[in-house]
Ligand code: B12
């Protein structure tokens with residue numbers, strides 16, 4: 001995440017990032033899969049209690065949202081130009097030094113929750129954000145009133161205490177950062193708390209009462225792929241690199257690459273071993289050890305040590 005420091009104040013001043021920008025059009029795209037069951041929140045929480053299950057964050061189970069959202073924002077910009085003539089514009093989602101939650105909060109897409117994400121009474125927080133910077137003066141929309149009140153469920157639910165105070169996240173402690181962005185070894189102090197989360201984390205969102213109102217996507221793009229909504233750790237551990245690449249084609253997961261994927265799985269398998277998983281788990285870890293890169297081997301060794309630590 002070094003890019004955040006590198007871009008300095010351009011993050012806060014749209015016209016310095018895209019000269020000529022006068023207004024920013026902000027957008028939200030809901031990402032719950034179309035067929036998410038009514039009790040999806042309970043199911044997500046119960047999957048975390050099943051040590052053998054592999055939990056991939058809901059947003060990453062379908063197609064890579066960057067592509068989906070960028071394409072749709074561009075279509076919106078094209079429609080705008082069809083109405084009013086040529087407009088200088090640039091679309092963004094997650095891709096550049098843009099303070100997306102701040103823009104969403106100021107334009108009324110939602111308020112910033114204590115977990116730092118944007119949320120709304122009519123849609124919770126299970127949505128992506130995107131923007132179109134335009135050189136067109138548009139009337140500004142108003143922010144919505146915040147409704148966190150005295151609630152602190154997201155802070156209490158965070159397994160690594162990454163939300164260090166309301167509205168303040170220490171990204172270095174966040175499982176989303178550790179499993180997706182972080183390149184090297186996962187600091188040992190956080191491994192047990194990761195549980196069976198192998199890509200991203202939704203706990204601060206599934207704890208949030210407003211996510212009862214989260215909306216399903218109307219698009220097929222966020223339907224689950226490769227069985228990622230109900231995979232087991234051992235099932236995913238059996239994938240070789242070719243299968244990983246094939247099954248994650250077009251998914252955001254592919255961005256983390258093979259070693260980080262295996263590193264995350266090894267930690268989760270270690271956590272399962274500590275819970276008393278069967279000998280098959282230890283055998284699968286041992287079998288993969290020699291062929292693993294240094295990073296993954298180190299995590300396999302840690303994982304195997306968890307079995308010893310759990311003791312008879
Ligand atoms: C870096 C990043 C992360 C990091 C850090 C997250 C964080 N909260 O800071 C990590 C890897 C941990 C992460 C995790 C997740 N992320 Co993320 N992440 C981003 C990213 C790329 C930048 C966010 C950022 O700038 N953080 C740095 C902090 C310092 O910024 P900040 O909290 O906004 O604080 C600034 C503002 O408050 C501002 N500010 C305050 N007052 C004022 C006043 C003025 C005048 C100005 C100009 C600014 C200003 O200054 C602060 C400091 O810069 C954004 C996309 C984007 N470009 O914005 C997505 C984004 C925030 N992530 C998103 C998602 C979905 C997630 C996860 C849910 C994914 C998952 N399931 O695992 C988790 C949730 C964790 C959490 N509780 O935040 C979505 C959130 C959608 C929403 N509903 O809000 C975004 C918007 C991506 C997208 N396009 O949809 N993420």
Ligand code: SF4
Nearest residue numbers: 158174175201203204
């Ligand atoms: S995503 Fe998970 S680890 Fe990160 S702040 Fe939310 S609950 Fe904590």
Ligand code: SF4
Nearest residue numbers: 113114148151154208
């Ligand atoms: S869990 Fe509570 S405090 Fe956290 S964002 Fe939701 S309403 Fe706000």
